[in-house]
Amino acid sequence: MQKTTAIRCGFFISGSVNMALIGIYVVYRAIIVAQFSKLRQRFRMSTAIKLLTSIQASQAGLTLAQLMAQHQDVPRRTAQRWIRQLISDQQMTAVGEGRARRYFARHYQSPVAAAAVYVREVDTFPSFIPLSADSRDIVAYIDQPVEARKPVGYQREFLDAYQPxxxxxxxxxxxxxxxxxxxxxxxxxxxxxxSRAILNRLLIDLSWASSRLEGNTYSRLDTRELIEQGKVAQGKGTIETQMILNHKTAIELLVENIASVGFNRYTLMNLHSALSENLMPNPSDEGRIRQHAVDIGKSVYRPLSASAQIEEALDILLDKVNQINDPFEQSFFMMVQLPYLQSFADVNKRTSRLAANLPLFRANLCPLTFLDVPEQAYSRATLGLYEMTRVELLRDLYVWAYERSTQEYLAIKQNLVEPDPIRLAWRDVIREAIRDVVRQPNADAFSVIQQIALEKVAEESRSGVQALIVEELRRLHEGVLARYGLRISEFEAWKAGQAAS
Structure with a gap:
């Protein structure tokens, strides 16, 4: 009996110890979990604080793209989740839609105050762009909420009334x-x-500035490294990279084929195809007249929807622009009528900006690069065109933008020497020879040059052309490869072959 009791007491004591150990384990586990939860919450809150601090530091607010550029270590979805939470907690407010949506800190007190700052500092025309009284009237109308503006469709008489x-x-x-x-x-x-003489600079400036008007966040340096070295900028979306490269291709299409391109369907379709490659939701829309209706974001303008009407208007547009004698009037006419017609499913404004440069290239005038043109100023000028069929605001912006472009190119204009007539006459042969030599790194370069000159150059010019090709090869470097249609990898392979021989 005593033994049985002792055994039972032993089990009881042993069970008590086990229960005590289990209790200690549960307590410690709860403490660890709580500490871990606090650390995780602290980490999460630090992310939110970082995002909020950046937004508080910017009086004009930040877009999501600008915010992500400042915090590349934060996943995009995480940032979006915290933004929603901060807005819900009334720590932030948002103004605008889509890529133009901006976030403001709560110290503006209300979304109305935030919107006022946004309109004052971002949406309206900056004071450094001179505006006529007519242009200010357009700004006043466009600054009204969308609901206060009258819905309008395409006005065919706007095109018909223009007499070249x-x-x-x-x-x-x-x-x-x-x-x-x-x-x-x-x-x-x-x-x-x-335009050929300044091509390397032009590719960078026009590709960067035109893309920037579409919300592209590549910097000028990023653009230069992408075009000259094929280096993709860190933290940038593939759409942005594709947009820059498409501009490069389209500019080269115009400059390198200046003798054959013109204001015709073939040029326009291929220009659009180059600019829209790999960017359209439906690839079959690349280089084709629009087959369906489209809406213009933040606008009450409704373009034509019937493809037959679009094609008819486009033919009239092209006929009129070809009759215009003055290159600047031609240029601005395309800036006005092409985006207004909305011939394509998308990429209309980009196409018009490059098409506007074609008459300037032909006349050996300074290009219109759109350097330093504010995105919202350009957007408002085109809205005034769409909704009011008035060109004054876009005209004032065009003149200011052209003056700005020429200031950038003034030094180039002053230092540009008279072109070598032999180099100019045989430029296509020179380009072909250099391209063939570089792409055959194991072949004898001089033999390749001689063969091309023998086949394609008149006897009296042959020795001079061969000398020019050799001179060009000697000073070949990464910054001029685009001129010859060469890739950096081809250039590097050729240099390696030269060093080994």
């Missing part, structure tokens, strides 16, 4: 001013001489 060389979007005094500031040292040279 009788109607003028740009006055005589404005055209005279633009010719004066845009004239280059090679004005009397064959068409395209100036």
């Amino acid at each position: 060389n009788q109607s003028w979007y740009l006055s005589e005094s404005l055209r005279r001013q633009l010719h004066k500031i845009g004239k280059t040292a090679v004005a009397e040279s064959p068409a395209g001489t100036y």
Whole structure:
């Protein structure tokens, strides 16, 4: 009996110890979990604080793309989740839609105050762009909420009323001013001489500035490294990279084929195809007239929806622009009528910006690169065109943008020397020879040059052309590869072959 009791007491004591150990384990586990939870919450809160601090530091607010550029260590979805939470907690407010949506800190007190700052500092035309009284009227109308603006459709009479060389979007005094500031040292040279001479700089400036007007966040340096070295910028979306490369291809299409391109369907379709490659939801829309209706974001403008009507209007547009004598009037006409028609499913404004440069390239005038043009200023000018069929605001922006472009290219204009007539006459053969030599790193370079010169160069010019090809090869470097259609990998392989031989 005593033994049985002792055994039972032993089990009881042993069970008590086990229960005590289990209790200790549960307590410690709860403590560890709680500490871990606090650390995780602290980490999460630090992310939210970082995002909120950045937004508080920017009086004009930040877009999501700008916020992500400042916090590349934060996953995009995490940032979006915290933004929603901060807005729900009234720590932040948002203004705008889509990629233009901006986030503001709560110290603005209300979304209305935030919107006022947004409109004042971002949406309206900056004071450094001079505006006429007519342009200010357009701004006042476009600054109204969408609900207060009258829905409108495509106005065919806007195109029909324009009579080439009788109607003028740009006055005589404005055209005279633009010719004066845009004239280059090679004005009397064959068409395209100036644009070819500045091609490397042009590819960077126009690709960057035009893409930036579409919300692209590549910097000018990023763009240069992508175009010259094929280096993709860190933290940028594939869409942004594709957009830059598409601009490069489209600019080269115009400059390298200046003798054959023109204001015709073939040029326009191929220009659009180059700019829209790999960017359209439906690839069959690349380089094709639009087959369906489209809406314009933040606008009450409704373009034509019937493809037959679009095609008819496009033919009239092209016929009129080809009759215009002045290159600046041609240029601005395309900036007005092409986006207004919305011939394509998307990428209309990009196409118009490059098409607007074609008459300038032909006349050896300074290009219109759109450097430093504010995105919201350009957007408002096109909205004034769409909804009011008024060009004054876009005209004021065009003139300011062109003056800005020529200032950037002033040094190039002053230093540009008279082109070598032999180099100019045989430029295509020179390019072909250099491309063939580099792509055959194991072949004898001089033999390749001799063969091409024998087949394609007149006897009296042969020795001079061969000497120019050799000279070009000696100074070949990464910064001029685009001129010859060469890739960096091909250039590196050729250099390695030269070093080994």
